[in-house]
Amino acid sequence: MQRKFLIIDDHDSLSSGLKRVFSLLGHSVETIETRAEAVELKDIDRFDVVITDLDNIDAIPEAVQSDDENNACLPEAEPHKSSEHIRAFKICATSFNRENFDETELKNLFETILNYKAQFIDQIERIKNSREKIEFEFPSAISLMHSILEYLTKRVEKIGVAAGGDSHLFIALDEAFVNAVKHGNKFNHRKNVRVAAEISKKEARFTFEDEGEGFDVASIPDPRDPENLFKSSGRGVLLIHNIMDEVKYNERGNRLEMIKKSESKTQKNQ
Structure with a gap:
C-alpha cells in the first residue's frame, strides 16, 4: 500500500536519504525545509x-502559539532565548490508516526511519551544549516499543546523561510505554x-x-505491603519511582512525566 510521507528537514541530510528509501518502496514523499512552511500547508x-x-527549531512567540493548535503533528514550539540551540526530531503517525491498520507495517516504517537517523544523521557532530526535543505520536502499537525506547536510551547515553x-x-521507560498502550489505551489503534x-x-525529561x-x-496498592505481596498492580509504578529522580502524573492520570538527572550531577550532590 502506498503511503504519503512529509519530511521537514532544515539541513537536507535526513530528507534526501529517506526520500530515496521510501520512493524505492513505492511511497509518495514530499519534503520542505521549515516548520513554518508545514504550518502553511493547512x-x-x-x-x-x-x-x-530540525537543527534549530525557531522560537514561536506566545501570541502565535494559540493559532498553532491544529498542527499537532509538528514539534512543539516554545518561546526560548535566541542564543539557545534546540534540535527537534519528531515522527507523527496519527493519520496512519486505521481502517485496515497494519501494525507490522507501522513497526517497519518506524524502524527504517530510526535506523537511518541513528546510522547516518546522529553520527554527525552538531553544536555542543544544545538541547534535544524528541517526540513520537502514533496509534497504540506495542511493537513500536523496542525501536522507540532503544533510540531514546542511545540519545541519552550519547549526550551523557546516563x-x-x-x-x-x-x-x-518500558513500564511507562506498556502502561500507556495496554492499560491506558487498552491496545485500541x-x-x-x-x-x-x-x-x-x-x-x-520524558513524557508518556x-x-x-x-x-x-493514589489508589494503587503499595506492593511493599505484605497484604499486597501477590498482587501484580503497583509494581511498575514503584519501579519507575525507584529508577527516576522525579515522577509526576497529571490529575487525570493519563500523562506521566519523569526526570532522570545526569549521573555526574547526581554524584556531585551526594
Missing part, C-alpha cells in the same frame, strides 16, 4: 507519516500515544501520554 493530516528533523548499558532507564523526551547535559480514561495514582 492539510497536513493528509500525510500518513510526518517526520521532522552511562552506556544502563538497563534501569530502559526498564522505567484508534487511540494515540505520545512519547516525548527533552535531553540536555544536565537531565533527560495516552488517550485513555486515566486512573487515580
Whole structure:
C-alpha cells in the first residue's frame, strides 16, 4: 500500500536519504525545509507519516502559539532565548490508516526511519551544549516499543546523561510505554500515544501520554505491603519511582512525566 510521507528537514541530510528509501518502496514523499512552511500547508493530516528533523527549531512567540493548535503533528514550539540551540526530531503517525491498520507495517516504517537517523544523521557532530526535543505520536502499537525506547536510551547515553548499558532507564521507560498502550489505551489503534523526551547535559525529561480514561495514582496498592505481596498492580509504578529522580502524573492520570538527572550531577550532590 502506498503511503504519503512529509519530511521537514532544515539541513537536507535526513530528507534526501529517506526520500530515496521510501520512493524505492513505492511511497509518495514530499519534503520542505521549515516548520513554518508545514504550518502553511493547512492539510497536513493528509500525510500518513510526518517526520521532522530540525537543527534549530525557531522560537514561536506566545501570541502565535494559540493559532498553532491544529498542527499537532509538528514539534512543539516554545518561546526560548535566541542564543539557545534546540534540535527537534519528531515522527507523527496519527493519520496512519486505521481502517485496515497494519501494525507490522507501522513497526517497519518506524524502524527504517530510526535506523537511518541513528546510522547516518546522529553520527554527525552538531553544536555542543544544545538541547534535544524528541517526540513520537502514533496509534497504540506495542511493537513500536523496542525501536522507540532503544533510540531514546542511545540519545541519552550519547549526550551523557546516563552511562552506556544502563538497563534501569530502559526498564522505567518500558513500564511507562506498556502502561500507556495496554492499560491506558487498552491496545485500541484508534487511540494515540505520545512519547516525548527533552535531553540536555544536565537531565533527560520524558513524557508518556495516552488517550485513555486515566486512573487515580493514589489508589494503587503499595506492593511493599505484605497484604499486597501477590498482587501484580503497583509494581511498575514503584519501579519507575525507584529508577527516576522525579515522577509526576497529571490529575487525570493519563500523562506521566519523569526526570532522570545526569549521573555526574547526581554524584556531585551526594
